[in-house]
Amino acid sequence: xxxxxxxxxxxxxxxxxxxxxxxxxxxxxxxxxxxxxxxxxxxxxxxxxxxxxxxxxxxxxxxxxxxxxxxxxxxxxxxxxxxxxxxxxxxxxxxxxxxxxxxxxxxxxxxxxxxxxxxxxxxxxxxxxxxxxxxxxxxxxxxxxxxxxxxxxxxxxxxxxxxxxxxxxxxxxxxxxxxxxxxxxxxxxxxxxxxxxxxxxxxxxxxxxxxxxxxxxxxxxxxxxxxxxxxxxxxxxxxxxxxxxxxxxxxxxxxxxxxxxxxxxxxxxxxxxxxxxxxxxxxxxxxxxxxxxxxxxxxxxxxxxxxxxxxxxxxxxxxxxxxxxxxxxxxxxxxxxxxxxxxxxxxxxxxxxxxxxxxxxxxxxxxxxxxxxxxxxxxxxxxxxxxxxxxxxxxxxxxxxx
Numbered sequence: 001x002x003x004x005x006x007x008x009x010x011x012x013x014x015x016x017x018x019x020x021x022x023x024x025x026x027x028x029x030x031x032x033x034x035x036x037x038x039x040x041x042x043x044x045x046x047x048x049x050x051x052x053x054x055x056x057x058x059x060x061x062x063x064x065x066x067x068x069x070x071x072x073x074x075x076x077x078x079x080x081x082x083x084x085x086x087x088x089x090x091x092x093x094x095x096x097x098x099x100x101x102x103x104x105x106x107x108x109x110x111x112x113x114x115x116x117x118x119x120x121x122x123x124x125x126x127x128x129x130x131x132x133x134x135x136x137x138x139x140x141x142x143x144x145x146x147x148x149x150x151x152x153x154x155x156x157x158x159x160x161x162x163x164x165x166x167x168x169x170x171x172x173x174x175x176x177x178x179x180x181x182x183x184x185x186x187x188x189x190x191x192x193x194x195x196x197x198x199x200x201x202x203x204x205x206x207x208x209x210x211x212x213x214x215x216x217x218x219x220x221x222x223x224x225x226x227x228x229x230x231x232x233x234x235x236x237x238x239x240x241x242x243x244x245x246x247x248x249x250x251x252x253x254x255x256x257x258x259x260x261x262x263x264x265x266x267x268x269x270x271x272x273x274x275x276x277x278x279x280x281x282x283x284x285x286x287x288x289x290x291x292x293x294x295x296x297x298x299x300x301x302x303x304x305x306x307x308x309x310x311x312x313x314x315x316x317x318x319x320x321x322x323x324x325x326x327x328x329x330x331x332x333x334x335x336x337x338x339x340x341x342x343x344x345x346x347x348x349x350x351x352x353x354x355x356x357x358x359x360x361x362x363x364x365x366x367x368x369x370x371x372x373x374x375x376x377x378x379x380x381x382x383x384x385x386x387x388x389x390x391x392x393x394x395x396x397x398x399x400x401x402x
Contacts, residue, residue, distance in 0.1 A: 001032050001034055002033070002035065002095050003033040003125065003165050004036055004037070004168060004169055004171070004194060005038075005162040005168050006025075006026065006029065006036065006037070006038050006039070006158075006170075007038070007039040007040070007158035007170070007278035008173045009041045009172075010042055010045070010046070011044065011175040012079075012106055012173050013041065013043050013081065014078075014082075018232075019084050020364060021121070021211065021232070022038075023081060023087075023088050023274060024088065024131060025173075026038055026081075027088050027217060029173060030080040030130060035138065036130040036131070036168060037108040037125070037132075037133065037165065038081065038130060038133065039154055039158040039161065040077040040078050040134065040154070041135050041154040042074050042075060042402065043073065046076070047070055049058060050069050050072070050073060052055065056218045059305065063109045066108070066109060067148045067389045068399070070097070070136075070148055070220070071136070071137040071146055071148060074097075074136055074137060074350075076097075077134070078096075078134045079094050080179055080225050081132050082094040082130075085132075090130055091127070091129040091366060092131075092132055093130075093131060093132070093229045095120060095121065095131060095132065097126075097139065097146075098138060098146065099136070099137040100133045100161070101116055101120065101121065102133075102137065102139070102157060103116065103140070104141045104147045104149070104199075104346065105140065105147075106142070106145065106147065107285075108147055108326070109148055111138060111150075111215045112150060112288070113149070113160050113370065115165070116146045116151070116161060116164035118165060121125075121133065121161065121164070121165070133157065133161065135157040136153040136157060137153075139207055143253075143395060150215075150395045151234075152210075152290065153215075154213075154217060155172055155213035155216035156213050156215045156272065158216070159216045159219045159220045159225050159327060160219060162225045163219065163220075163223035163225050165290050167223065167224060168225075169225070169226040169227075169228070170225050170226065170227050170314050170339075171229075171230060172212060172216075172227065176231060177231045177236045178194075178198060178211075178229050178231070178238035179193050179212070179229050179238075179241075179254070179284070180193065180211075180254070181193060181197055181253065181399050182255045182256070182395045183391070185211075185393045186257075186391050186392065187255070187391060187394075190281055192236070192238070193239050194239060194240065195243050196253065197241075197242065197243065199376045200345050200346055200376050201211070201386075202214060202218055202221065203328060204254055204345045205217050206291065207258060207341070207377055208256040208258035208343065209254070216331075217241065226240075227240070228241070233275065238248060238256075239267045252344045252345070252346045253346045255343070255395045256341045256342075257390070257391050258308075258341045258343075258389050259329055259340050260311065260337075260338065260384070261311075261315075261338075261340065262309060262337050262339065262340075264318070264335050264336075265304055265306050265333070265336070266304065266325070266331050267304045267305075267306040267331065267332055267336050268329065268331030269301065269303070275325070275326070275329050276303050276305060278326055279324060280295070282323075282326070283305075283324060286317075287316065289310065290309035290317065291308050291309060292305065292307050293307065293372065302363065306313075311337055314335050314337075318335055321333045339384070340381070340382055340384040341380065341381055342379075342380045342382055342394060343377045343378065343379045344357060344377060344394060346377075349376070351361055353378060357380065357397070357398065360383070360396070360398070361380070361390060362394045364393035366388075366393065367382070367383060367388045368381070368382060369382060369383070
């Protein structure tokens with residue numbers, strides 16, 4: 001039978017009733033002729049509750065112990081879902097990330113998958129069992145330490161397993177009907193996007209979309225895993241993520257935003273000793289959630305590196321910058337908190353779309369503080385107090401108006 005990987009997020013498994021509903025959906029897919037691998041997140045707000053508990057015990061808990069604590073949430077869900085499936089007459093077995101063969105590097109709280117060896121998962125499928133895997137976690141094979149993949153990492157677990165299981169299709173189930181043209185809490189007129197190209201979906205995830213983990217999208221694109229996003233609350237078709245089509249023509253497909261970002265700027269020597277390259281590599285390894293957006297050569301002797309990310313990540317970089325920049329290096333780091341960015345995502349966006357967007361912002365009385373273009377996005381920095389107004393103005397002008 002063909003293998004199908006499904007992933008269920010925290011809201012989809014938030015309590016016994018929803019877990020039983022997921023079990024029924026999995027059982028139906030199994031009865032339709034699929035070998036089933038199911039990746040689950042922690043129930044509801046369990047991860048946040050465990051984090052609050054940790055910080056009540058220690059203001060600065062170690063990342064190693066946080067990983068040990070947080071992985072408990074997914075283990076609870078996987079066991080309960082296995083019980084619900086058995087109760088429904090479907091043979092099932094649950095596995096932790098390490099038991100399912102998710103191997104990672106040693107970066108606690110932000111580990112990267114280095115290999116997937118799903119021997120136990122394959123054996124379970126051969127025995128006609130549903131294999132249920134705890135998302136968000138793995139193991140460092142050298143140290144045997146349990147690791148986590150960062151918030152949203154269960155998506156990446158599912159895609160990695162799908163890739164390892166002969167590029168099985170992967171369905172991500174959540175509490176929204178698919179990938180939307182904007183956050184429906186900000187834009188009530190937002191609608192489901194039936195199809196997205198991998199690069200557009202990646203840009204959307206990196207620039208503030210919360211439906212998919214950015215690393216999961218990038219991994220699906222690299223491994224050519226067929227990806228779909230659907231609601232666990234209905235039977236709608238959702239959104240399919242696929243290769244870019246051959247039809248030319250710019251098209252804005254969504255508007256997204258990131259609030260309360262921190263801009264981290266490192267300035268220093270632009271000489272030939274590789275300082276900038278070393279800093280970029282060290283930051284990418286230690287703080288993968290910080291996005292490098294610019295490497296500027298200011299003049300013959302001065303350079304600047306600019307990252308955008310969450311305040312906590314930027315402040316961690318600030319505390320560790322002496323090590324990150326390396327010995328004998330005089331680079332300095334400054335942080336600017338509270339920045340907001342609103343982005344248009346699509347393929348082939350250029351000057352015409354930028355002009356339309358600037359006109360829409362101007363008509364709404366919103367000042368554009370900066371503009372940056374990437375192959376799949378136009379990114380506007382705006383006044384944080386007007387970010388949601390900017391989202392609504394751009395959505396109305398470039399999506400609703402067509």
